Amino acid sequence: MEKKIKKKKIIILATGGTIAGVGDEGKMAGYKPGAVSAEKLIETVPGLDSVADIETRQICNVNSDDITSEIWISLARNINDMAKNPEVDGFVITHGTDTLEETAYFLNLTIKTDKPVVVTGSMRPSTAISADGPANLYQAVTVASSENAAGKGVLVVFADRIYAARSVSKSSTYHLTAISGGESGALGVVRDGNVYFYNTPEKCHTVSTEFDISNIDMLPKVNVVYFSVDADPGLLDYAAKLSDGIIIAGAGAGEFSEQFKSIIEKLEIPVVISSRVNDGIIIGDNLICKKTIAGDNLPPQKAAVLLRLALAKNMDISQIKNAFLVY
Numbered sequence: 140m141e142k143k144i145k146k147k148k149i150i151i152l153a154t155g156g157t158i159a160g161v162g163d164e165g166k167m168a169g170y171k172p173g174a175v176s177a178e179k180l181i182e183t184v185p186g187l188d189s190v191a192d193i194e195t196r197q198i199c200n201v202n203s204d205d206i207t208s209e210i211w212i213s214l215a216r217n218i219n220d221m222a223k224n225p226e227v228d229g230f231v232i233t234h235g236t237d238t239l240e241e242t243a244y245f246l247n248l249t250i251k252t253d254k255p256v257v258v259t260g261s262m263r264p265s266t267a268i269s270a271d272g273p274a275n276l277y278q279a280v281t282v283a284s285s286e287n288a289a290g291k292g293v294l295v296v297f298a299d300r301i302y303a304a305r306s307v308s309k310s311s312t313y314h315l316t317a318i319s320g321g322e323s324g325a326l327g328v329v330r331d332g333n334v335y336f337y338n339t340p341e342k343c344h345t346v347s348t349e350f351d352i353s354n355i356d357m358l359p360k361v362n363v364v365y366f367s368v369d370a371d372p373g374l375l376d377y378a379a380k381l382s383d384g385i386i387i388a389g390a391g392a393g394e395f396s397e398q399f400k401s402i403i404e405k406l407e408i409p410v411v412i413s414s415r416v417n418d419g420i421i422i423g424d425n426l427i428c429k430k431t432i433a434g435d436n437l438p439p440q441k442a443a444v445l446l447r448l449a450l451a452k453n454m455d456i457s458q459i460k461n462a463f464l465v466y
């Protein structure tokens with residue numbers, strides 16, 4: 140007699156983005172992101188119900204440039220609560236690709252479960268020719284249903300590949316493979332119903348982090364200041380007045396002008412040095428201003444996520460420096 144394998148129960152948390160976008164029939168650009176509900180989204184994916192039992196939750200329906208720390212916290216709390224239910228096996232978050240890496244990294248640092256949590260999105264709206272959303276969603280649910288995806292931190296599934304939340308970033312404004320893993324590459328691949336892992340993430344994540352969002356409603360303010368030739372240091376001064384911490388997107392290995400240096404040295408808030416260069420690492424010993432903090436290999440927008448969480452925990456400068464080595 141044929142043995143029936145119980146399907147996994149996967150919760151899809153929808154937040155909007157191009158994957159839920161609607162535009163002129165067939166067109167790939169000029170559409171409205173966050174226009175289709177989670178329920179409608181899953182109807183577009185043939186065979187999804189044979190992969191898993193799906194339940195949906197609409198967290199918000201926005202362009203991901205309008206994601207806020209309040210939305211992040213609500214998302215993390217929803218996951219932390221539902222993960223306690225033994226009936227729930229995993230989670231998929233649908234999200235716009237512009238800030239997908241920031242949300243994935245935030246969740247990677249704040250959710251408290253080993254159950255698979257997978258973020259996905261698409262580069263083309265649901266109404267485009269060859270929309271990529273249905274395949275990405277199918278693959279994301281497949282990975283979230285895989286026992287092998289447990290305990291690896293938050294994952295991002297996009298265009299056949301599985302990435303770690305910490306190393307993933309958006310690297311093209313339009314390609315279907317816009318989401319990539321940079322120097323760290325992918326953790327694995329997904330083909331139809333099969334998941335293949337080749338690597339595991341090294342840095343601390345999920346259940347082993349010290350970050351707890353259960354008692355906060357929003358995160359402290361951190362702004363990124365981008366350095367370029369002749370960048371006005373007044374902008375940095377102004378940004379610091381609006382912020383609890385600053386990230387510098389420096390040139391090369393986190394460098395900037397003497398004018399920037401003189402302002403940075405006077406600031407009384409934590410300043411993390413990152414780079415406007417895609418790949419590479421910022422090393423503490425080589426920093427131009429000794430009181431600043433090295434952002435390791437995090438891009439500025441992800442360094443901002445970690446600094447906000449560190450500030451929410453009232454970490455001092457040496458604790459923040461350590462956080463940038465550990466996470």
Ligand code: ASP
Pocket residue numbers: 155156157158172201202203204234235236237238260261262263
């Ligand atoms: N602007 C869109 C968003 O981030 C882009 C996308 O989803 O690809 O919501």
